Amino acid sequence: MKNKIHKYDFLIVGAGLIGSLAALALHKSKFKVLVIDKEKIIPTDERTLAVNANSKDFLSDLGIWDNLKFKPQPINKIIIKDYINNSPLIFENVSEAMGNVIFNFEMLKMVRDKLEGIKILKTNIDINLNGLLPNKTIIIDRKNYLFKKVLISIGKNNNLNLSHKSIKFDQGHNSFVGFFNHDKNHRNYAYEIFNRDGPLAVLPAPSNDKKKSTFIYSTKNKISPIQIKSIIKKEFNQSHGRIYFEKSIHKFPIRPHLRKNNKDFIYIGDSLKSIHPVAGQGWNLGIKDIQKLIKLSKTYSLDDSNFNKIYYSNRIFESTLYFSFTSLLNFLYENKNPINSYIIKAGYYGLRNFRIVRDLFIKQAMGRTNLI
């Protein structure tokens, strides 16, 4: 029937690392979902994700975690060093790993395959987002659809009509991401080193022999691959032994933003907020967006006029916290003066000496706290 209207609960625009998982999770919760992406081919993404404990449970429930071929690398200890304090901050959690490192591409491919299998994914669809509204007939692939809720999950690099306003905090950073092999076992330690020119994170990468690591170096300065390699060698020759870099280093512009409430759309993942990767939490926060959305969808009618408001009032707080914390951290380290150094030292002191503060920090990083 040509004029038939296909009625759905959710349209998800963008089947990236968050949109595709939102589709799978909503489908599993028995909602009728369609997810579309403008690209047919999944872009090769050579990055890794530090998956926190909460997100790991989420992936396990969806049947993803246990089927990953490349062995996720647990993070058992996090060592934080900087150029202001004399000794490092060390975080450990005995009951479970604080996080696990996996390959972005492998996970996304697995989720996309599942979506194809249950026939709820359409790719190569480039619809006009500015003409899109919930409860209004939309034509996709020459068929008429009506959706109760429209989720926007198109990542951060989008050129939406910015009547959907967002706050931006651009520090001009680029992140440089690559891999290196090393002689010594990484012992499942993760490192964050705050240099004056920007933070350097080194994480254990998926491998069987524990002799492969990944790095993310972020800076606003112009820097060559040779300079990046020499910074890493200087910092890690002792802990990791001889270092052999893999060929490519990829560059990612970092442009943090935070979107405000929207009465028509539900923004999730990087479309809602994009934060500096210094805390390795952007995607983990996206998982919390999905979890909150599912909880609300089971509690309230999707037709409830307050639904979007309730979602945003829940998600904006934590998003703002991470957006501000990561931006402030970089600002303090990049602008050395007595006041900034004092604030950093006070933060170190609190984390080092007050167990309650340290435990809260660890639980938050693991996604094991619910702020509201």
Ligand SMILES: Cc1cc2nc3c(=O)[nH]c(=O)nc-3n(C[C@H](O)[C@H](O)[C@H](O)COP(=O)(O)OP(=O)(O)OC[C@H]3O[C@@H](n4cnc5c(N)ncnc54)[C@H](O)[C@@H]3O)c2cc1C
């Ligand atoms: C260097 C770096 C390291 C990181 N490391 C970590 C980490 O360790 N841990 C962590 O939690 N987070 C990390 N992050 C953050 C994480 O990568 C992002 O939060 C996550 O990728 C966001 O997923 P997303 O689905 O919102 O966006 P994306 O993955 O960008 O997906 C967007 C999708 O939307 C599609 N799309 C775009 N426009 C349209 C349109 N008009 N119509 C239809 N489809 C469209 C695109 O094709 C794409 O498939 C890191 C980020 C960077 C830059």
